[in-house]
Amino acid sequence: MSPYRLLRYLTRIGIYVLVMLAVILSLAPLVYLFITSFKDPNLTFTLPPVWVFEPTLQNYREVLAGGQFEKYFLNSLVVALSTTAIALLLGGLAAYGFSRFRFRGAFWLRMSALVPQMLPPITIIVPLYVLFNGLRLLDTRWALIISYLTFTIPLALWMMIGFFDDVPVELEEAAMIDGCTRLGALVRISLPLVAPGLAATAILAFLYCWNEFLYAVILTGREARTLPVTITSFMTNRAILWGRIAASGSMVLVPVLAFALLAQRYLVRGLSRGAIK
């Protein structure tokens, strides 16, 4: 082997090693959490750490005992699904409007929809708390759905503009010449074509709601509590119940991991608010 080819070969190995290192570092804490969730609570803190042990479902059983977890799981699910549906409908329509029409002020209107995504959540939650308190909506799913719309509508809007831009206008125009109304052309022609984009946007919006903590911890109590808040309830005054935190955390992460892998092609686009296609 010539020295030049050897060098290239070694560089290639070096690249793979570094990339694998990045992958391992990204996954290690999550893997550790999953492993801990199957350990007997007494083994959580044994040093040196035990990696080979008899897996037990005890932590999961303790989390699920009492039926509270299911209730909060349902809250998380209902809030995230409702918010996603509303945001997709409103944001999708607006995205279509921005994608298909040129009008004065369109650019600034579109830009202004970025502001809610920039606002620190803590600054909106103070007035929202007083507002929902006055409306007697504290500790209801509605309070969460309404406040989650502040970030999911702009997300859906920005992501869907890109997907609608990808659909050729000519297709809709042809349908309209054949007698379709514009709304008909949107529903029959464009909607099926943006379906993958719509799915990706839905997944991302769902995950943002599913993961949200600050609004949930302030606006809900015993009734409308969601899963991220439930996890923190295992940090009691007397002790932090790490086994239960690991088990409930793992359960919360399962849909996240599944959806993230499903929508991975569109994640960067969504996370950069449509700035990258």
Next chain:
Amino acid sequence: MLPVSQPLRSLTLRKFLRRVEPGFYIAPSFLVMTIILVYPLAYSLWLSFHRWTLRTFKQGIPFIGLENYQQLFSSPEFWNSLRITFTFVFLAVAIEFVLGMGLALLLNHDLKAKGLIRSLILLPMMCTNVVIGLTWRLLFNYEFGIVNYYLNQLGFASVEWLSSPKIALWSVIVVDVWNTTSFVALMLLAGLQSLPEEPFEAARIDGANSIQTFFYLTLPLLRQTILVALLWRLIDTFRIFDVVYLLTAGGPARATETVSIYIYRYGFQSFNLGFASAASYVMILIMLAIAALMARAIGRAETVY
């Protein structure tokens, strides 16, 4: 008269309808956003000039002028939280950018299982922040955490990751870097892959080495993507709440108390909502200033090409 004016009227009507047609699609979402955002923001501005505490709000919410703001700016803790926020934002984003750029350059090679690698390294970014904060709290535990255990195995002393005021901020930075570097990398990677090939071929023919190519060609050509990536990282790091809250809750001794946590403490632990609103407004103004600066930089970068 009639046969002439009839089509004319319908023409203007059609014209009018065509002009308002975009409104039909766009108005609903902006209406909803206005109601759920502008009203709270206006209310919070009003609140920032009033006294609202849990003890006094039943008796009324008196106007107190700039008192909340005066109290805020004379509070050393507020300045402390600003200093900590900016230190954290600056260090975290800088490290994420350097590491992210390195990772992007690595991933820009023709690798096997590219899609799988990309989705695996992006997982931390998608995870529930509460879980991330708590998992790292477990890993960083001084006595029983495995980070210290393996450091000991390698011959290093245990580090007080979360309990030393000097180190805690660095631990928060480590977690944020772990959480978001892959996102920066994948954004930059998307930018790298959209670059034209010709300038790079020309550079190779002219005998430029890879370091020269990177600094004189890749970086300038990538400016737009870099600015957008930095903009979002700056804004998101500035807003961060849940990871810090669960990792350190702002401690020890306020060493990791960012502005968000400062506001949370005054708003929802002491329930001084007027004061918290004043602090919120200062935070919003700072954020708008950052966004405006970056938007101008991006606009300027756009005109270059």
